Amino acid sequence: MSDEEDVVITYEAEIVRMSLNRPESLNALNESIRSKIATELESLFERPEIRVLVLSGAGSSFCAGADLQTTSYPDVAGSWSTRRNRTSTWQRVLEQLDRIPQVTVASLQGYVVGGGALLATACDFRLVSQDVVLRIPELALGIPNVWNGTPLLAREIGLPRARDWVMTTRRVFAEELLQCGWAQRSAAPGELLQKTQALVDELLSVPPAALALTRSMTSALGRAQSGMQLGWADADLQQWALTEGEYKEAASQYVKSISDKSKVRR
Numbered sequence: 001m002s003d004e005e006d007v008v009i010t011y012e013a014e015i016v017r018m019s020l021n022r023p024e025s026l027n028a029l030n031e032s033i034r035s036k037i038a039t040e041l042e043s044l045f046e047r048p049e050i051r052v053l054v055l056s057g058a059g060s061s062f063c064a065g066a067d068l069q070t071t072s073y074p075d076v077a078g079s080w081s082t083r084r085n086r087t088s089t090w091q092r093v094l095e096q097l098d099r100i101p102q103v104t105v106a107s108l109q110g111y112v113v114g115g116g117a118l119l120a121t122a123c124d125f126r127l128v129s130q131d132v133v134l135r136i137p138e139l140a141l142g143i144p145n146v147w148n149g150t151p152l153l154a155r156e157i158g159l160p161r162a163r164d165w166v167m168t169t170r171r172v173f174a175e176e177l178l179q180c181g182w183a184q185r186s187a188a189p190g191e192l193l194q195k196t197q198a199l200v201d202e203l204l205s206v207p208p209a210a211l212a213l214t215r216s217m218t219s220a221l222g223r224a225q226s227g228m229q230l231g232w233a234d235a236d237l238q239q240w241a242l243t244e245g246e247y248k249e250a251a252s253q254y255v256k257s258i259s260d261k262s263k264v265r266r
Contacts, residue, residue, distance in 0.1 A: 007036040008058070014051040014204060016044065016102070023059025028067035029115050034089055041096040048101050051208060052200050055123060056107040063116025065137065068255055087242075088235035090115060091147040097122040098223065103203050103215050107196040108132050108183075118149045121156055121182070124215065127199060128183040129192045134172040136165050142250030143241040148231025155225045157182050 008019045018037060020027035044050060057063050078086075097104055097119070106120040109129035117134050120126050136153070138145040145166050153162035157180045165172060177183040187195035203211065222228070241247050 006030070006033050007040075009036070009040055011050070014049065015054060015200060016040075016050050016052075017054045017056065019055075020057040020063055023057075023061075025067060026061040026064035026111055027057040027059065027116070028064050028069075029090070030067045031089075034093060038089070038093050038096060041093065041100055044100045044102055048212065050102055051211065052203050053100070053102045053104045054107060054196060054200060055104065055119065056196075057109070057116075059110075061110030062106075062108045062112045062132075063119065064111050065114025065116050068141075068251060083239055084235045087239045091231060091234055094118060094122040094147055094152070098219055101212055101215065103211060105196065105199060105203075107192060109192055111135075113137060115147065118147050118152060121149075121152050124218070125185075125199060126177075126183045127185045127187060127192070127196055128174050128177055129187050130174050130189060132174045132177065132183075134165075134177060134182075135169065137169045137254065139167060140169040140250065141254050142244065142247035144234075144237050146231075146234035146238040148228070148234055151225075151227035151230055154227055155222055 006020070006022050008017075008021045010017045018040065020029075020033060022028060022030075022033070044053065103125070104123040105125045105127065106123040107127050108120055110131060110133070112120055112128075112132055112134045114135070114137055117136055136145055136149070138149075150162060150166055153165065157165075161180055164170075174183070174186055178186055185195060185199060
């Protein structure tokens with residue numbers, strides 16, 4: 001694979017690894033990344049011999065969320081139904097992650113923000129480096145937390161804590177992520193790859209049929225949780241929010257605040 005590819009996908013026997021590969025932008029999500037992940041996930045439905053998917057990010061951070069410099073949903077051409085379908089594409093990726101037959105493992109370091117946090121939340125296992133900082137910043141951007149993200153978070157950590165993370169948009173650190181169960185395991189700096197492989201080896205030591213059946217069962221249990229069926233209107237909420245002046249002003253201020261913090265760190 002070329003270093004220029006924004007998603008690096010490799011197969012190793014019973015494992016597929018997907019690594020976001022835009023480290024210069026902290027692996028910010030764009031349409032190219034979405035399309036490649038969606039295509040690969042679709043192919044995995046027909047590859048039950050692949051037992052584990054590992055999702056990671058190159059560089060210092062897993063993912064800083066959507067690329068606000070290039071994402072402009074209100075400018076999508078076409079009818080309302082076309083724009084609505086386009087706006088819900090990432091939500092469908094999360095649904096694919098939930099339904100593929102493979103066990104999914106998110107290996108996380110640095111910033112895990114917005115859509116990146118929801119990608120990780122959609123996985124079965126989350127292993128965090130001790131430097132992880134999670135944030136759900138959508139309300140600070142003037143938009144609701146869509147992609148069925150709030151029900152997904154509530155499913156994994158409970159409604160009171162999901163309400164806290166989403167409404168305050170605060171930063172959440174590794175200790176809290178472990179304490180509330182969002183992350184099952186942690187790794188010291190420099191040990192993330194080793195600890196991730198140890199978890200993968202544990203999963204592969206389980207007989208294939210038993211693991212696959214349990215993966216299917218737990219995914220079905222997750223979909224049955226209260227609220228998980230409520231995301232049907234999220235595309236409409238997002239499309240509406242992105243056309244409002246409040247969003248445009250908030251997004252501009254958010255991007256400026258990130259830029260200012262980056263300058264301070266340099």
